[in-house]
Amino acid sequence: MSGSESAVLTTLTTAARHAATSLSRSSDEQRARALRGAARVLRARMSALLDANQKDLMGLSAERNDAFRDRLTLTPERIEAMAAGVEAVAVLPDPLGRVLAEWTQPNGLQFRRVAVPLGVIGMIYESRPNVGADAAALCIRSGNAVILRGGAESLHSAREIHRAMVEGLTQEGLDPCSVQILPSADRALVGALLQAVxxxxxxxxxxxxxxxxxxxxxxxxxxxxxxxxxxxxxVHQDADLEMARQIVVNAKLRRPGICGATETLLVDRVIAPALLPPLVAEMSEKGCAFRADKRAQAIVPALPAAQPDDFATEWLAPVLSIAVVDDVEGALAHIARYGSGHTEAIVTENPQAAELFLNGTEGAVVMWNASTQFCDGGEFGFGAEIGIATGRLHARGPVGLEQLTSYRYEIRGKGQVRG
Amino acid sequence: MSGSESAVLTTLTTAARHAATSLSRSSDEQRARALRGAARVLRARMSALLDANQKDLMGLSAERNDAFRDRLTLTPERIEAMAAGVEAVAVLPDPLGRVLAEWTQPNGLQFRRVAVPLGVIGMIYESRPNVGADAAALCIRSGNAVILRGGAESLHSAREIHRAMVEGLTQEGLDPCSVQILPSADRALVGALLQAVxxxxxxxxxxxxxxxxxxxxxxxxxxxxxxxxxxxxxVHQDADLEMARQIVVNAKLRRPGICGATETLLVDRVIAPALLPPLVAEMSEKGCAFRADKRAQAIVPALPAAQPDDFATEWLAPVLSIAVVDDVEGALAHIARYGSGHTEAIVTENPQAAELFLNGTEGAVVMWNASTQFCDGGEFGFGAEIGIATGRLHARGPVGLEQLTSYRYEIRGKGQVRG
Known part of the structure; x- marks a missing residue:
């Protein structure tokens, strides 16, 4: 990166750090009101936002497909939904100041672990403008400063949304630099952001x-x-077949494009002859395609053969990979090889098998007798999510307001000194 | 890094990942017994360990000072303490499987957030051999695989300690690769470890x-x-002067070389004339040196002047920087400029001032009327710590067994599908 990007970024991060300190000392009510103010501005400036969005759409390369264009497009309904989304975050419980643990040591020192903001968050997203509004709302609500970087194609829309958030903040006397936006579509600036430890x-x-x-x-x-x-x-050998059918159909086909959609069906060999033929027939009728291993093909010969990479492919489409396994350990070995640590589910009536499975995968979320499509902050009761994490550090699974906090220890004494 | 380092490291991390999966499915009792076994081996092989340590000491460059040599040196007493430390970790409560949160959604899905190991930990330390034993014990106890890299000067000692941990593991049928050690003092291997995302x-x-x-x-x-x-x-203007004196003396001088030692004393201007003269006299007598700002010098003219970098210096020695401030905001501004986010303390009888201070710094640990020397996992009741963290993500403050865990969500249903 050049010196000028680094200088621009330092200006942004210095302002963000300052805003974060100030936000961390603001009241819950101030932060909530700032969000309600931002939602009002989004509605009041709807036509300006539609104009900005129109500029983005006009500038769009002809190579972009309809799905991309649709994700970028704002309508009055979508702006209303965006404003409502920001208001919904305002009514969630304050994630700050929660006492996460509390104890007293024999020397009388009182310990408290208390939720505090993370600090400064860099949010990098693609073309959907509402992601910027959602992310800014979640960050403000949790006392974090945020630097937004949306897709280069949505820059005009992102700037209007940013302006609304800033107005909400300033109306409450909060630091407008609590929400900033990278000032250009310059990719080198993103690089600088990613390095800004x-x-x-x-x-x-x-x-x-x-x-x-x-x-x-x-x-x-x-x-x-x-x-x-x-x-x-x-689907374990002791599964209820009807439950398994409903779960698999939903897990794959309800919305095949979300990250919690099931990509691969594993079936115990004992139950595969009973499960697969009617299930494949039903899902085929619903437009699903398949990639099957040899053992599944032996049961349903019409199934197309899986290619070497198919079990490592996130289809995000109505395509289901199918493999027949011997038992729970066989399923766990398959998942250990191909899984991405996101969501794994078992269908069984056998509690021992379920516990073995739940404890045996690397999934951030593991389910017993439920559809993987439930992996979503809303379904968890988080109210809203900024994303889903599969790493091991800090937060895993849906990242909501609580996951956007850190903690500090507060120790209250009466003059104790260490011996 | 060259291809060969990368290949060596891949071998290590692949084995570690495998061991981590297997450890995460082991029982608490197995992991505890493995530690007790390792402690027995440490005692049984004491003379081999002393020989290995002797080799390290013989190889030590003459430029190393006595303090370095002392940190590297093992004695029968130190080995006994090391073994006892490993046993102490064995009796701590199991950090895995704790139900961190539990709730049921209206659709009947039961959610649990359950503590699981982090996975694979890279532990990089310097010359003190017992750090390797402590770290390995904490990692095994929390179900994590660890790759150890001690100081190049302590390689023979580290290998013997590693061998004891491996024997403890194998006696329990646990994967010996749960604890590995970088096979040489090669710095490029450390570089590869740091990159191994x-x-x-x-x-x-x-x-x-x-x-x-x-x-x-x-x-x-x-x-x-x-x-x-x-x-x-x-020391706030409403401090109890006698309490302030005791706390400051302890916070600086009990053990000046630990990270929780106070490096800078901030005093409200109103109380400075009463506090500073007797305090400086007492601490001088105890061998403490000072670096004072002009306002402190105006009160105690004998105090040497602070140089520009002094307030940014972690002395780790009996040296105290002193600045006089106007009030809590003045203290917070000083700390915002120079603090490292570790531990900050206020002495006051005024609860409002205390809360303002506790909520106003970036400290991972903040204290009211207590010595900063209490910032230590043992004093927190954690039993043992692998280090102290000042970052915002995952763990802050002392890092004990709980902080070496992550979590997963377990969702139990009765066939629910998403609408």
Missing amino acids: DGVDVIIPRGGKGLVERVQREARVPVLAHAEGLCHTY | DGVDVIIPRGGKGLVERVQREARVPVLAHAEGLCHTY
């Missing part, structure tokens, strides 16, 4: 595998993210 | 500022650490 406490990338993997590869700042959700549903 | 989940450096800063600068794997403990004790 002193200025940024955590980077949260949200988008496709390409974006997340690039961030993970280049960042020196710690990253909370998941690159892919290669989720498995395993 | 897929193979290592967290790096914990323990040693001087030079080591920690080098690790923080070079690592792409997340780091749990503190580079320095530039701790402040602030």
Whole structure:
């Protein structure tokens, strides 16, 4: 990176650090009101936001497909939903100041572990403008300063959304630099952000595998993210067949494009002849395609053969990989080889098998007799999420307000000194 | 790094990952027994360990000072203490499987957040051989695989200690690769370890500022650490003078070389004329030197003047920087400028001032009417610590067994699918 990017970034991170300190001392009510103010501005400036979005759409390369264009497009309904989303974060319980643990030592010192903000968050996302509003709302609510970097194609929209957040903050007397935006689409600035170990406490990338993997590869700042959700549903031999059918159909087909969608079905060999033929028939009818190993093909010969990489592929589409396994250990070995540590599910009526499975995978989220599509902050009761993490450090699974906090220890004494 | 270092490291991390998976499925009793076994081996092989340590000492460069040589030296008493330390970790409560949160959603799904190991830990330390034994014990107890890298000067000692840990593990049928050691003093291997984002989940450096800063600068794997403990004790105008005197003397002089020692005394101007003269006299008598700002010099003219960098210096010695401030905000501003986010203390009888201070610094640990020397895992009741962290992500303050865990979500259903 050149000196000028580094200078721009230092200006941003210095302001962010200052804002974070000030936000951490603001009241819950101030932060909530700032969000309600930002939502009002989003609605009041709807036509300016639509104009900005129009500029982004006009500038879009003809090579971008319809799905990309759709993700970038704002409508009055989508802006209303964005404003409502910001308001929804305002009514969530304050994640700061929670006493996470409390004890007294024999010498009378009183210890408290108390939730505090993380500090400065770098949020890198793609073309969907509402992600910027959601992320800014969650960060403000949790007392964190945030530096937003949306997709280069959505810069005008992102700037309008940023402006609304800043107005909400200033109306409450909060530091406007609590939410900043990278001032240009310059990729080198993103590189500088990813390296800013002193200025940024955590980077949260949200988008496709390409974006997340690039961030993970280049960042020196710690990253909370998941690159892919290669989720498995395993039907154990003691499964209720009807329950298994419903779960697998839902886990794959409810919304095949979300990260919690099941990509691979594992079936115990004992139950596979009963489960697979009707299940494949039903899912085929619903438009699902398949990639099957030899043992599954032996049961349903019409199934197309899986290619070597298929079990390592996150389809994000109505395509299901199928493998027949011997038992729980066989399923765990398959998942150890191909899983991405996101969400893994077992369907069984056998509690021992379930516990063995739940304790045996690397999944951030493990389920027993439920659809992997439930891996979502809303379904967890978190109210909103900024992303889903599959790393081991700090937060795993859906990242909501609580996960955007750290803690400090407060020790209250009466003059104790150490012997 | 060359291809060969990378290949060596991949071998180590692959074995570590495998061991971590197997350890995460082992029983608490197995892990505790492995530690007791390792302690027995440490005692049984005491003479071999003393011989190995002798080799290290013979190889030591003449430039190393006595303090360095002392840290490296093992004696029968120190080996006994090391074995007892490993046994002490064995009797701590199991940090795994704790249910950190539990709730049920309206659709009947039961959620549990359960403590699981972090995975693979890279432990980088300096010359004190017992750090390797302590770290290995804490990692095994918490179900984590660890790759140890001690100081190049202590390689023979480290290998003997490693051997004892491995024997303890194998006696229990646990994977011996749960504890590994970098096979040579090759610095390039350390570089490879710091870059191994897929193979290592967290790096914990323990040693001087030079080591920690080098690790923080070079690592792409997340780091749990503190580079320095530039701790402040602030005496507020409403302090009990006698309590303040006792706390300051203890916070500075009990053990000036630990990271929780106070380096800078901040005093409210109103109380400074009453506090400083007798305090400086007493501490001078106890061998303490001083670096004072102009306002403190105006009260005690004999105090030597602070140089520009003095307030940014972690003395780790009987030297105290002194500054007079106007009030709590003045103290907070000083700490914001010079603090390292480690431990900050206020002495006051005024609860409002105390709360303002506790909520206003970036300290991982903040204290009211207590000596900063209490910042230590043992004093917190953690039983043992692998280090102290000042970052925002994952763990802050003393890092004990609990802090060496992550969590997963377990969701138990009865066939629920998402609508």
